[in-house]
Structures are given as C-alpha cells and as structure tokens.
Amino acid sequence: MDAKTKRLNAIITPIIAVVLAFAIGSIFILISGHNPIEGFLALLEVFSNIYNIGEWFSTASILILTGTAVAFAFRTGMFNIGAEGQFMMGAITGIAVGSIQGLPIFIHLPLTIIAAGLAGALWAGIPGILKAAFKVHEVVVCIMLNYIALFFSNFLVENWLKNPNATAQTIAIEPSASLSMGWLSDIFNGARVNLGIFIALGAVILFWFLIKKTTFGYQLRAVGLNQDAAKYAGISVNRNIVFSMMIAGAFAGLAGVIYSNGIFTYITSTSGFLSFGMDGIAVALLGNSTPFGTLLSALLFSFLQAGAKTMQVSAGIPAEIVSIITALIIFFVASSYAIQFVLRKLTEKKAKKGGAQNAV
Amino acid sequence: MQFDFGTFQQLLVILIPTTLAVSAPIIITAIGGLYSERSGVVNIGLEGMMVIGAFTCALTILGLEKSLGIWAVVIALVLSAIAGAILALFHAFASISMRANQIISGTAINIMGLAGALYACRVLFNSKETEAIGVSVTKFGVPFLKDIPFIGPILFDSWYPTMFIVIGVVLFTWYLLYYRPFGYHLRACGEHPGAADSMGINVTKMRYIGVIISGVLAGLGGALVVLTISTKFSELTIAGMGFLALAALVFGKWNPFGVLGAGLFFGLTKTLGIIFPVVFPDLNIPNVVFQIFPYVMTILALVLFSRKSAGPKAAGVVYDKGSR
Numbered sequence: 203m204d205a206k207t208k209r210l211n212a213i214i215t216p217i218i219a220v221v222l223a224f225a226i227g228s229i230f231i232l233i234s235g236h237n238p239i240e241g242f243l244a245l246l247e248v249f250s251n252i253y254n255i256g257e258w259f260s261t262a263s264i265l266i267l268t269g270t271a272v273a274f275a276f277r278t279g280m281f282n283i284g285a286e287g288q289f290m291m292g293a294i295t296g297i298a299v300g301s302i303q304g305l306p307i308f309i310h311l312p313l314t315i316i317a318a319g320l321a322g323a324l325w326a327g328i329p330g331i332l333k334a335a336f337k338v339h340e341v342v343v344c345i346m347l348n349y350i351a352l353f354f355s356n357f358l359v360e361n362w363l364k365n366p367n368a369t370a371q372t373i374a375i376e377p378s379a380s381l382s383m384g385w386l387s388d389i390f391n392g393a394r395v396n397l398g399i400f401i402a403l404g405a406v407i408l409f410w411f412l413i414k415k416t417t418f419g420y421q422l423r424a425v426g427l428n429q430d431a432a433k434y435a436g437i438s439v440n441r442n443i444v445f446s447m448m449i450a451g452a453f454a455g456l457a458g459v460i461y462s463n464g465i466f467t468y469i470t471s472t473s474g475f476l477s478f479g480m481d482g483i484a485v486a487l488l489g490n491s492t493p494f495g496t497l498l499s500a501l502l503f504s505f506l507q508a509g510a511k512t513m514q515v516s517a518g519i520p521a522e523i524v525s526i527i528t529a530l531i532i533f534f535v536a537s538s539y540a541i542q543f544v545l546r547k548l549t550e551k552k553a554k555k556g557g558a559q560n561a562v
Numbered sequence: 563m564q565f566d567f568g569t570f571q572q573l574l575v576i577l578i579p580t581t582l583a584v585s586a587p588i589i590i591t592a593i594g595g596l597y598s599e600r601s602g603v604v605n606i607g608l609e610g611m612m613v614i615g616a617f618t619c620a621l622t623i624l625g626l627e628k629s630l631g632i633w634a635v636v637i638a639l640v641l642s643a644i645a646g647a648i649l650a651l652f653h654a655f656a657s658i659s660m661r662a663n664q665i666i667s668g669t670a671i672n673i674m675g676l677a678g679a680l681y682a683c684r685v686l687f688n689s690k691e692t693e694a695i696g697v698s699v700t701k702f703g704v705p706f707l708k709d710i711p712f713i714g715p716i717l718f719d720s721w722y723p724t725m726f727i728v729i730g731v732v733l734f735t736w737y738l739l740y741y742r743p744f745g746y747h748l749r750a751c752g753e754h755p756g757a758a759d760s761m762g763i764n765v766t767k768m769r770y771i772g773v774i775i776s777g778v779l780a781g782l783g784g785a786l787v788v789l790t791i792s793t794k795f796s797e798l799t800i801a802g803m804g805f806l807a808l809a810a811l812v813f814g815k816w817n818p819f820g821v822l823g824a825g826l827f828f829g830l831t832k833t834l835g836i837i838f839p840v841v842f843p844d845l846n847i848p849n850v851v852f853q854i855f856p857y858v859m860t861i862l863a864l865v866l867f868s869r870k871s872a873g874p875k876a877a878g879v880v881y882d883k884g885s886r
C-alpha cells in the first residue's frame with residue numbers, strides 16, 4: 203500500500219466506522235419504538251441556540267483532554283485506560299487546592315491548574331514506572347488505579363473536603379480558583395463553557411508540537427513503533443514510557459480540574475465512574491491518535507453527548523443510545539482490519555476495471 | 563441498625579456466609595476469564611458480560627416469576643449465560659477474526675454491555691433500573707453438616723445453593739484444564755499458538771470456544787449478583803465486580819484453585835468493608851482502606867509475579883498463521 207492510499211484509509215476508516223455505528227444505533231432506536239430520523243434531527247437541535255453550543259464546548263474541552271491523554275500514550279505503545287482515575291485525581295486536587303483561602307487570583311488559579319495536572323501526571327506515573335521497572339502490564343494497573351482513585355476521591359469528598367451543609371458534596375472552591383469566566387459565559391448565553399476550552403486547545407497544539415517537532419517526540423514515536431529498534435538506536439525506552447505516561451496523565455488531570463473548577467465549583471461523591479476517561483479511549487481511537495484527529499473526534503463525541511440531552515427531551519429517546527453508538531464506534535475502529543480489507547478489495551477491482559484511463 | 567455481637571462465633575456467622583455470597587460471582591466470572599486468557603485472548607470485557615447477565619436475569623425473573631415461581635430462576639440462569647455468550651461472541655469475532663486489539667475490543671464490550679442494559683431499562687421500565695424481583699434463591703442449612711458444633715453454624719447453616727455451582731465450576735475447570743486433551747489444547751493456544759497449530763489444533767476454534775465460555779460464566783456471575791446480593795438490576799449492581807474478577811485471575815495466577823482463593827480473599831475484603839465499621843465503630847479505620855485493599859493487593863501481586871510472568875505467554879497476541 204502506498205503512502206497516499208494509507209493516508210486516505212486513515213480518513214475513510216473512521217468515517218465508515220461512524221456511519222456503521224449510526225446505522226446500528228438507528229436499529230436500536232427503531233426497536234425501542236421511536237423514529238431514528240426524528241432522533242437524529244433532535245440531535246441537531248444542539249445547533250439551535252448559542253447556549254447549547256456553549257454547553258457542547260464545555261464537554262468538548264474535557265473530552266479533548268482525556269482523548270489527548272489516551273492518544274499521547276498510544277504513541278509510545280502504551281494503552282492508558284487509566285485516564286478515568288487521572289481525571290478524578292485532577293478533579294479532587296482542583297477542589298483541594300481551589301479551596302485554599304486568601305490567595306490572589308493570578309497566583310491561585312495557575313497554582314490550582316498546575317496542581318491538578320501534576321496530580322494526574324503522578325497518578326499516571328505509577329503504571330509507567332511499574333511497566334518500566336517490572337514489566338507489569340499497564341492496563342491492569344490502570345484499571346486498579348481507577349478504582350483506587352474513585353474510592354479515595356469519595357473518601358476525601360465525604361471527609362476532609364466535606365461541605366457540612368450538604369450530603370456527599372465538597373465545599374465550594376474560592377472564586378479565585380474558578381476556571382469559569384463571566385465574559386465567556388455571557389457570549390454563550392450563560393453556558394458553562396470556561397477557560398478549559400483554551401487549555402484543551404493548548405494541549406492539542408502542545409501534543410502536535412511535542413510529537414512532530416521535538417527529538418523527544420521522535421523518540422516517543424520510535425518507542426511506540428518498535429521498542430527493540432528504538433533500544434538499538436540508543437533511545438531509553440523505559441524513560442520514554444514513564445515520561446509519556448506522565449504527560450498523558452497531566453492532560454487527564456487538567457480535564458479533571460476543568461470539570462471540578464470550571465463546569466462546577468464542587469464535586470460530589472459518586473458510586474460509579476463519570477466515564478470521561480472511557481470516552482477518551484473512543485476519542486483517541488477515532489482520531490487515529492493524531493492531535494487534530496483527536497480534536498475533531500472529541501468535538502464529535504461531545505456533540506453526541508450534548509445531543510443526547512436534546513434527543514431525550516424532544517424525541518423521548520433514551521440518552522443511553524449515545525453510549526451504545528460510542529461503543530460501536532470503538533468496536534468498528536478496533537476491527538478496522540475488516541473495513542480496510544473490504545476497501546482494498548474495492549480499490550483493487552477498480553484499478554483492474556479502470557485500467558489505463560485511471561492511471562496517474 | 564444496632565448490632566451487638568457477644569461472641570467471636572456470632573461475628574463469623576455473619577462474616578463467612580456473606581463472604582461466600584460476595585465471592586461467588588467474582589470467582590465464577592474469574593474462571594470464565596481463565597478460559598479466555600488460557601486460550602490466548604485477554605478479556606477485559608468481563609465486566610460488560612456480567613452486566614448483561616445480571617440484567618437478563620432480573621428481566622427474565624420479572625417476566626416469569628408470576629407463572630413459574632422459583633423455576634423462573636433456572637430459566638433466568640440459562641438465559642443469562644446465553645446473553646453473556648452472545649456478547650462474548652462479539653469480542654471473539656473482533657479480536658480473533660478481525661484481529662482487533664483485544665483490550666480495545668474488551669473496552670467496547672464493557673461500554674456496550676452497560677449502555678445496552680441501561681437503554682433497555684429506560685425503554686422497558688422508564689427508569690435507570692429494573693423493578694425488584696420477587697423470587698430469589700434462599701439460603702439453606704446443609705443437612706448434618708450444619709449440626710457440627712462451632713463450624714456448622716458458621717459454614718453450613720446459611721448456604722446459597724448457587725455456591726455449589728461455583729465449586730462445581732472450579733473443580734470441573736481444574737479437571738478439564740489439566741487432565742483432558744481439550745485442556746491441553748486450550749492451554750497450548752495461549753502459550754504457543756504456532757506450535758499448537760503445527761500439531762493440528764485449530765487455534766481459531768479453540769480461542770472462540772475459550773472466549774464464549776468466558777461469556778457464559780461471566781453471564782452466570784452477573785446473574786448470581788442479582789439472585790444473592792442485589793434484588794434488581796441497576797447501574798450499580800455490578801459496578802466493578804468484573805474488574806475484580808480480572809484481578810482475581812491475575813492474583814490467582816491463571817490457575818483454578820488460585821482463582822478460587824483470590825476470589826474468596828477479595829470477597830472477604832469487600833465484606834469486611836461492609837461489616838467492620840458496624841461491628842467495630844470505635845476502631846475508626848476508614849472504610850476507604852477496605853475499599854481499595856483488593857486493588858492495591860492486585861498491583862502488588864503483579865509487581866511480585868511479573869518477573870516469573872505467570873500469565874499465558876500468547877495472551878493478547880493476535881495469532882497470524884503467516885508468522886509461524
């Protein structure tokens with residue numbers, strides 16, 4: 203396969219995956235006794251007002267970052283299924299640091315954001331270090347750490363950071379640690395879009411710059427492509443694994459602080475995951491682990507999530523359908539071997555049929 | 563609730579039967595994972611398969627309990643196993659035939675299982691959970707054994723009959739895996755598929771079987787949760803038990819009896835987390851310690867075992883005939 207068809211496939215495969223997922227999603231909607239077309243039209247209501255668009259961007263900022271957290275690790279050949287836990291550690295750190303009193307905003311806000319990113323980085327460093335030092339598979343460690351983060355964060359919510367006047371809820375952060383900006387919210391008619399959207403866009407650019415423009419990024423990609431070859435070339439595989447995981451974790455931690463200090467000013471204890479980290483996996487896969495692919499697919503998934511609400515309100519279709527579609531997209535992208543196989547057959551046939559006139 | 567335990571025995575009478583009830587679904591699901599991983603396919607989708615099993619069980623019983631009574635439970639167990647198997651078939655198709663990354667496919671299975679069950683709940687019950695089931699399996703005292711002094715009341719006075727299924731599955735698996743040709747073939751596919759293939763073993767077929775058995779057992783595991791621990795299906799019915807099963811598999815070194823021990827251990831820590839603060843309110847050990855304990859132990863176990871690499875060598879690797 204030449205480079206051009208390879209690149210074309212990289213674009214066409216996710217599109218086919220999305221279309222297939224929507225087709226099967228329609229069947230689910232039909233079975234539940236609703237009209238899929240009506241449902242998808244209701245989905246488009248996200249565009250109907252500026253407030254909905256603002257809410258879309260606020261979810262997007264989180265998914266861009268958790269998506270980047272998974273995609274960045276993928277580039278080193280690491281599967282960061284722990285973005286969920288890193289997200290939670292970022293969120294709870296955002297609340298803890300954000301509730302310190304008496305700091306001026308120009309110190310407090312950056313301090314909070316950095317602390318949350320650091321918390322995510324350290325949490326992701328654990329599977330990174332264990333993989334580098336003991337060859338422990340990062341996936342199982344990440345899953346375990348997700349649960350530890352969930353219970354630990356709940357413990358903090360219900361004990362040290364507890365709001366005495368409410369149940370299972372933290373104290374609110376100081377206004378000086380809030381990512382929510384009045385002027386930005388005003389543009390979107392009071393939607394909860396916040397500074398996070400700029401952090402997210404910054405992260406995408408940083409991702410692109412690190413991977414494409416630095417020696418470090420070159421080494422990361424080399425390790426991701428072939429560890430043995432990278433080692434032979436004198437690249438420290440272990441160091442790159444740890445760094446890559448920590449940078450990935452920092453992205454997820456930032457996603458957490460956007461959730462806790464941008465969209466809300468407190469967090470509640472939760473019996474299950476918020477699933478931003480899991481959605482990050484879908485985002486990264488669909489985006490083919492590239493910076494701009496991740497950005498686009500995060501926008502698609504957050505659009506679906508915003509649309510799930512409008513779909514439930516105006517067409518009465520259960521919002522869970524969006525999770526089903528998300529799972530189907532992951533499934534089809536993961537099985538892209540089949541899609542590419544069919545594509546290759548089709549192009550081969552065309553080449554034979556077209557003969558000389560199509561030859562370039 | 564006011565608890566006042568006079569003696570150590572009374573504490574054990576509560577602790578051990580509860581531990582057994584909590585462990586049973588973890589163990590049976592982990593044994594399911596064992597079949598899959600021994601055949602060479604990592605199955606992170608156990609959680610989703612448990613979810614779909616639990617949902618199917620609750621739904622079947624709700625539909626049949628009025629007409630069939632306790633027999634609805636039997637049918638529910640069968641249908642839960644089938645539901646788990648169907649979801650597993652997707653994982654098998656993607657990760658074996660379509661050469662998908664097994665971990666990513668498993669992740670999709672997990673999301674799909676929970677989302678599918680919740681979607682159906684919304685459609686059928688207009689709620690995020692099913693209604694509570696009426697019939698359930700009841701505890702019973704094992705005849706004669708329950709009369710043994712001290713041990714009897716602790717171990718045998720309040721047994722769930724489902725525990726027999728679990729013990730049966732563990733024993734059968736051990737026998738099958740180490741004493742039958744099928745077991746040799748299955749393990750060969752997980753250790754060295756190329757060699758297995760050259761000996762005439764159909765690697766693809768064995769892996770399909772391994773993954774589907776994992777779905778059957780995880781589906782049953784989910785059903786056991788509904789029958790013995792919870793009385794309905796909701797978002798929180800399974801909440802991580804599939805991942806605990808995965809942990810038990812790692813901790814039990816991919817060995818049936820190891821898995822049994824690890825499952826009991828995790829069940830115990832989970833139960834302690836529930837019982838300890840009630841029994842010893844003065845000790846002031848935060849609940850979070852018990853909650854995170856199994857997960858921390860698993861990470862430690864991984865670090866300790868990793869050098870010996872207890873897992874099947876080819877688990878997670880797509881088998882490509884051409885690379886033999």
